[in-house]
Structures are given as structure tokens and as C-alpha cells.
Amino acid sequence: MDTSKLFDLKNKTAIVTGGAAGIGKASCEILAAYGAKVVVSDYNLEAAKATAKEINDNGGTAIAIDCDVTKDEALVNLVEKTVKEFGSIEILVNNVGGGGAGKESPYDIKLEQFIKVFEMNVFSMWRLCQLVAPHMKKAGYGSIVNMSSMASINKSPAISAYASSKAAINHMTRNLAFDYGPDNIRINAIGPGATKTHALSTVLTPELEKAMLKHTPIKRLGEAEDIAGAVLYFAAPISSWTSGQVIFVNGGGEQTLDM
Numbered sequence: 001m002d003t004s005k006l007f008d009l010k011n012k013t014a015i016v017t018g019g020a021a022g023i024g025k026a027s028c029e030i031l032a033a034y035g036a037k038v039v040v041s042d043y044n045l046e047a048a049k050a051t052a053k054e055i056n057d058n059g060g061t062a063i064a065i066d067c068d069v070t071k072d073e074a075l076v077n078l079v080e081k082t083v084k085e086f087g088s089i090e091i092l093v094n095n096v097g098g099g100g101a102g103k104e105s106p107y108d109i110k111l112e113q114f115i116k117v118f119e120m121n122v123f124s125m126w127r128l129c130q131l132v133a134p135h136m137k138k139a140g141y142g143s144i145v146n147m148s149s150m151a152s153i154n155k156s157p158a159i160s161a162y163a164s165s166k167a168a169i170n171h172m173t174r175n176l177a178f179d180y181g182p183d184n185i186r187i188n189a190i191g192p193g194a195t196k197t198h199a200l201s202t203v204l205t206p207e208l209e210k211a212m213l214k215h216t217p218i219k220r221l222g223e224a225e226d227i228a229g230a231v232l233y234f235a236a237p238i239s240s241w242t243s244g245q246v247i248f249v250n251g252g253g254e255q256t257l258d259m
Ligand SMILES: NC(=O)c1ccc[n+]([C@@H]2O[C@H](COP(=O)([O-])OP(=O)(O)OC[C@H]3O[C@@H](n4cnc5c(N)ncnc54)[C@H](O)[C@@H]3O)[C@@H](O)[C@H]2O)c1
Pocket: 017, 018, 019, 020, 021, 022, 023, 024, 041, 042, 043, 044, 047, 067, 068, 069, 070, 095, 096, 097, 098, 120, 147, 148, 149, 150, 151, 191, 192, 193, 194, 195, 196, 197, 198, 199, 200
């Protein structure tokens, strides 16, 4: 077995949505470290530029593109600009996601808020898959990584919009694997457990962390780099016969907001 190319991303272009910070940023960094040309896309353009600069300063290749994933014209522009700049697209990390975890009581939120969560977490991912797939087919190599969550399988109060949207990502991923497989495009999802990013910091207290660790055999919460490791595995040729899968990266346990 020739092992030299299993993690080689040279001559591959990767788009990462929400790439300026958190899990997206760590994903940009690891993909660049293994040779990919990286598009750091984010609706915070200044932060995206800073991430791209860090990567370039460290010897990688990255550009920043402004993209709010909930806007169709921004997604179209992201794909067009990427192809113009780098000539091809082989990897997509559909990373942006969010919601009102812990604040989604059906007695409090409006239908519009529920719809917005699905627009951001599900519709934008599906649409970006649709836009990049022809380029991946042309390149003869495609790997799409969708960011799900442990919430996609956990059951908790006041999180039904976020959790069901993440569950939709899991099953969308399994089904799209059948559409894209014949064109050499793989699609997988990652379900992070509680991972120390800005998003988590808005809800995490020392008490909650302690409670979460009771249910976590590896006695710490996740770091963005832990999730990026799974991104690298799915993006690289080492996983060339892996598609339609959801992997949970969670310290072996589970961490919910109501512990
Ligand atoms: N952190 C966790 O504990 C955790 C757990 C499970 C799943 N996740 C998932 O991981 C993904 C990343 O989360 P994170 O914790 O790294 O978040 P984060 O808040 O640290 O970073 C999110 C990044 O996305 C950008 N962004 C937000 N909305 C955007 C939009 N509409 N268009 C473009 N860019 C946008 C932000 O500017 C930021 O750079 C999300 O899908 C989230 O649901 C996170």
C-alpha cells in the first residue's frame, strides 16, 4: 500500500463556510496544512481575512470570500469566485449552523424563528452541495463534509428547531451519498459534542461543564481541532470508500445543555 498520498490535499481546493472562527477556522487550518488551497468564507469578512492571512503567513494558501450562507446570491458568488481564483473545487465543508439552543421553547418562539434555523442549517447546505457538485464531478474528486451536532440524536427541552435541523442534515447526507456517489463525490457529516468555541461560550457555565464531564469518558470538552481532525479524514483520499456516514466526535459521551 502506498501511504504517501492518503492525506495529500495538494492540487485540491476547499471551501469552508463560517471559516473565520471556531470549528470552521480549525478546519481551514488543517486542510491548508495538508496542502489544500482554502477559501475561508464567512459573513464576517474582516475575521475571514485575518484567518486567511494567518494561513498564508504560515506557508499555506488561502483567500477570504464574504458569504452569508442564508443568501442564495452569496452562495452563487462564493462558488463562482472560488473557481475563478483557484480553477476547481474538490472539498466543501458546510460548517455554518446555529439556532437558539436552550431557548427554543415552542411556547416562546415564533414559526419564523423555526424556519430561519432550517434556512441556515439545512437549506443553505443543500443548496451549496447543489452548486459545488458539478465542479467536483468535473474535477473527478469530491468530498463534502456537513457539520451536524450531537443534538441531532440527543433529546432535550427547548432545542427542537436546532436539533431537528441537525437530524435533517444527517439524513440528507445519507441520501445525497446515493445521488453523488456515482460521480466520485463523497458526502459525510460530523456531529460534534460540546466544543469550546465562541458559540458554546455563550451558554457554558463552570457548573454546566462539570455536569457535562460526568457523562464524558474523555474528561474534557472538545476543542475545535478535535473536530477538524474528522474533517481532514473525510476530506482526504484516506476515506475514499466512506460516504453517507455521520461520525460523532464527543469524547465518547454526551453533553447536553440541561445536565
Ligand atoms: N461548538 C459546539 O459545541 C458545537 C457542537 C455541535 C455542533 N456545532 C456546530 O459546529 C458548527 C460551527 O460552530 P462553532 O461552534 O465553531 O461556531 P462559532 O460561533 O465559533 O463560529 C461560527 C462562524 O460562522 C460564522 N457565521 C455565522 N453565521 C453565518 C452565516 N449565516 N453565514 C456565514 N458565516 C456565518 C461566524 O461569523 C463565525 O466565524 C455549527 O454548525 C454548529 O452548529 C458546534
